[in-house]
Each structure stands twice: as C-alpha cells, then as structure tokens.
Amino acid sequence: MSVFGRKSSRAEDRFEAWLKRMHQERVLSGETEPAGPCPDEAFLRGVARRAKTIPLSDPRIDHAANCANCLNRILAMRQDIRAERRKLAFGVAAACLVVIAGVAGWSRYEMHHRQTMASVAPVSATVDLWNTGTYRGEQPGELQSVLLPSAPVRLTIILPRFSSPGQYLVAVTRDQSGNGVIAEGLASATASNGQERVSLDLDLRSAKTGSYFLSTTHEQDQAAYYYPLHIEDRTSK
Numbered sequence: 001m002s003v004f005g006r007k008s009s010r011a012e013d014r015f016e017a018w019l020k021r022m023h024q025e026r027v028l029s030g031e032t033e034p035a036g037p038c039p040d041e042a043f044l045r046g047v048a049r050r051a052k053t054i055p056l057s058d059p060r061i062d063h064a065a066n067c068a069n070c071l072n073r074i075l076a077m078r079q080d081i082r083a084e085r086r087k088l089a090f091g092v093a094a095a096c097l098v099v100i101a102g103v104a105g106w107s108r109y110e111m112h113h114r115q116t117m118a119s120v121a122p123v124s125a126t127v128d129l130w131n132t133g134t135y136r137g138e139q140p141g142e143l144q145s146v147l148l149p150s151a152p153v154r155l156t157i158i159l160p161r162f163s164s165p166g167q168y169l170v171a172v173t174r175d176q177s178g179n180g181v182i183a184e185g186l187a188s189a190t191a192s193n194g195q196e197r198v199s200l201d202l203d204l205r206s207a208k209t210g211s212y213f214l215s216t217t218h219e220q221d222q223a224a225y226y227y228p229l230h231i232e233d234r235t236s237k
C-alpha cells in the first residue's frame with residue numbers, strides 16, 4: 001500500500017522507493033541522530049522479518065530507523081531472509097516437480113499397463129476341423145460358422161481326422177493361395193482323446209471385418225489346407 005492512498009501507481013511506487021533510499025542513505029552516512037540505546041539482536045531480527053508482534057509505536061523502531069548500525073544490521077538480515085526464502089521456494093518447487101513427474105509417470109505407466117492388458121489379453125477360440133476332409137485335392141467342407149474376432153486370439157484347432165502328429169504352420173490369409181497373411185504361427189500338435197490339436201496365439205487386430213482363410217500346413221507335408229473363416233471387427237461399428 002502507498003502513503004498516497006489505497007491505489008498506488010507505478011510513479012508513486014518509484015517515488016516511495018526513492019524517499020526510502022534517500023532516508024537510508026542519510027541514516028547510513030550518520031546524518032541522523034537516533035534516540036536511545038541500540039535494541040538487541042532479537043528485536044532487530046523481528047523488524048527484519050516484519051514481525052507483526054512489534055507495534056510501529058515501539059520507540060526502538062524509531063531508533064532503528066534512524067541508527068546507521070541498526071539499519072545496517074536490519075538490511076543484512078533482510079538479505080539473508082530473502083536468500084533463505086528463495087532457497088525454500090526453490091526447494092518446494094523442486095519437490096513439487098518431483099511429485100508431479102512421479103504422479104505423471106505413474107499414471108502414464110498405469111494407463112499404458114491397462115491398455116496393454118486390455119488389448120493383449122487374448123480371446124480364446126476353438127476351431128473344430130475334425131469332420132472336414134483330409135484328403136489332398138478334396139474341397140474342405142464348409143466350416144460351421146467359424147467366427148473369430150479382430151483381436152489377439154488364443155486359438156485351439158482340433159485337426160481333421162487322421163491328421164499326423166508333429167509341427168504345423170497355422171496362418172490366417174486373405175485368399176486361398178496364401179496371399180495376404182494376417183497372422184501366422186508354428187505349433188506342435190498334441191494328442192488328446194484320439195484327436196490332434198494345435199494351440200497358438202494369433203494377433204488378428206489388423207484384420208477388418210470380412211472373409212478370410214485359415215490354413216494349416218504340416219511340417220513334412222508342405223501342402224496347405226485352407227478353411228473359410230469370417231473375422232469380425234467388433235471395435236468398428
């Protein structure tokens with residue numbers, strides 16, 4: 001607040017600062033005559049800290065304002081206090097930044113983790129080829145509504161009757177010639193209940209809704225068998 005009233009303009013602030021400086025110069029050069037003895041260090045520190053417990057009517061304030069020694073002490077203390085406050089403010093700001101960075105990092109990790117979990121958790125699906133033709137050259141029977149989602153799929157294929165044990169290459173392709181591979185993987189057949197099965201993860205996220213082919217190729221046979229397949233992209237509606 002200004003001595004000129006509630007509203008203080010920049011010119012008034014400058015004038016006040018000038019008055020203060022002129023007064024300080026006079027005091028520090030010993031032109032003023034302070035009344036009474038110098039107050040103790042604790043009092044001067046209180047003045048430097050602008051302690052509200054010290055009333056402006058206190059005669060020691062009048063003394064300090066006109067004593068070169070006291071004013072010098074107060075100015076030095078004020079400088080220390082300002083440096084301390086700057087350090088403290090810097091420390092608090094740094095601590096805040098660390099906390100903000102930590103929170104941001106954690107939430108980003110959390111979000112990424114959740115997205116990854118949501119997008120990667122595979123959908124289990126079983127395709128039963130048991131009753132489809134196994135003889136080379138024979139058209140495979142139409143699959144009964146084999147529908148896979150456009151998602152990571154944990155696929156179990158029950159291989160056609162009389163299938164050989166061993167390793168199989170499983171692929172999802174655009175056409176019946178093996179072009180436009182959407183996903184593929186190798187899996188070893190395991191026998192259970194007299195049926196050969198292969199299980200593998202196929203990532204079908206890149207497939208749009210439409211007709212595809214599921215192919216199986218035995219490692220020693222090299223002939224691929226194709227089965228019609230429908231993929232549904234449930235995310236785009």
Ligand SMILES: [Zn+2]
Binds near residue numbers: 034068069
């Ligand atoms: Zn003094």
